[in-house]
Amino acid sequence: MQYSTFEPQSSGPPSAVAGPSQAIRRDLNAVRSASHSSTTSGSFLSSITQRVFGTKASSLCTPNSSAAEKAAARARGAAAFAKLPPVYQVPATVPASASPASRPAALGDLLTVAETNRYDAWFYLIDREACPAETMAPTKLAAFANAIDLLQEDHRPPAAEFVISYLHNFYVTIGKPGEFATYVGQIFSGMKQLASATPLIEAFFRQTATVFGNKQHLVAWGIQRNLTGFSAADADKLWRATAIWKLEYMRAEQRYDGWNKAFVQLDRQSIASTTADIALHGNAITLIPEGENRHLAASQLAKRLIASATPRATPAARIAFVHEGLAMIDDNAVRADVAEGLIEHTRADGSAVREYVHRAISDRFDLFDPGTGFHLQSVLKRLNPSAQSEKP
Known part of the structure; x- marks a missing residue:
């Protein structure tokens, strides 16, 4: 209560x-x-x-x-x-014959x-x-x-x-x-x-x-x-x-700086973040006014999500971590921005990272609204023209 x-x-x-x-x-x-x-x-x-x-x-x-x-x-x-x-305590000055208090x-x-x-x-x-x-x-x-x-x-x-x-x-x-x-x-x-x-x-x-x-x-x-x-x-x-x-x-124009200061504390940790960390910082992005700073925050979070998923032992575990991280972001628009950030960051990464990130997104189009789903599918197909997806 x-x-x-x-x-x-x-x-x-x-x-x-x-x-x-x-x-x-x-x-x-x-x-x-x-x-x-x-x-x-x-x-x-x-x-x-x-x-x-x-x-x-x-x-x-x-x-x-x-x-x-x-x-x-x-x-x-x-x-x-x-x-x-x-429980008794007997001060040293009290004779032993005295009753303890x-x-x-x-x-x-x-x-x-x-x-x-x-x-x-x-x-x-x-x-x-x-x-x-x-x-x-x-x-x-x-x-x-x-x-x-x-x-x-x-x-x-x-x-x-x-x-x-x-x-x-x-x-x-x-x-x-x-x-x-x-x-x-x-x-x-x-x-x-x-x-x-x-x-x-x-x-x-x-x-x-x-x-x-x-x-x-x-x-x-x-x-x-x-x-x-x-x-x-x-x-x-x-x-x-x-x-x-x-x-x-805080005033709206100060919120990205405040968010970034907290995120830097997380990002400098040598250990992988938890999905609770991703959710905490991801849901806070909604407080940043729409625009360049909000997209920048989503991109930063996406990079941290990849860095925390990649050390996991198996591709399935990495995919599951990305799934959970995205699912714990409540706002559809922020979740979409983070997903786009994931795709963008994997352009320069190795094929193994690209593969599990792209798979994580394509497996869970249900996490996005229709417009975002169609957009992400189009982007993934463009980046993977040889990939055959059974998903519509």
Whole structure:
């Protein structure tokens, strides 16, 4: 289940909140109400989150849950910890004869909780730290965000939403104008686990416009500048996904440069790309205005598709990779441009590459509209006059 926004907080900001924070709150409320009529996310964002991260549904306690539902989740979390064997810590200064004192449950204890109960236990811990104001500094939130990977996969999205909820409350009650990107970055700079960052970034992609008032540029900067705790491969995936997400919010004339910057990150990798990589960058081409730059992007992607298909062990595997790569591009016009790019790039390649690329296209004319199908068939016949095709 996806939540477009969080319910407004019932209590006002603390009396100590300064004017700038009140101004932030007014600004967010005004923009949030206006953003419902915008087309900020649309089908492209839906495609990004499904293809890169996937989507998970859950009926667990969320930031939109009622007070009673949250109280029940807290109680379940406390009960999960209560079932564990007691853990004691005896300070060195305490005589051995003294009774040991039990230690409060902490994030490190989550692994000792049954996996099915772990989400409620995680919520109990983060809520205990955040209450009563339901807010938490980003540096503290980082630890809870990084522990999301300890939860069941379908429990991670609502956990990510709580991280965003507490960040939102911190920003509107305590935060300083101009520091939002810093706050987002403080969370990610304290994280290391891809399985934790994935649902959190996806939640930012989905909720930034409605929760934080169209601050996508600040969220993107906060994420992309603070991925040093992740492995190089994981950081690259998160960086590129964020770069693609922000294209929709850039001016049209800047989108090709933004797309190309993300693509260069992919293209310089020494390993072959996956079809998910092809889909991520291919579907983003629709955001580039029609014209020379869009065709250039499609040509670049086609070249990468060939480079990733060619190392595969058999011709059948290469053909299947091209089939899947083309099929995962949703837009018919972009798919056609990529197919033309495939044909163009094979003009200078060896006959073996030409053969499997041409075969991959001719085997799947059903991926194209009639006009494109007739055109591609004509081009292939012209390039292979001796080839006899049984296809009409």
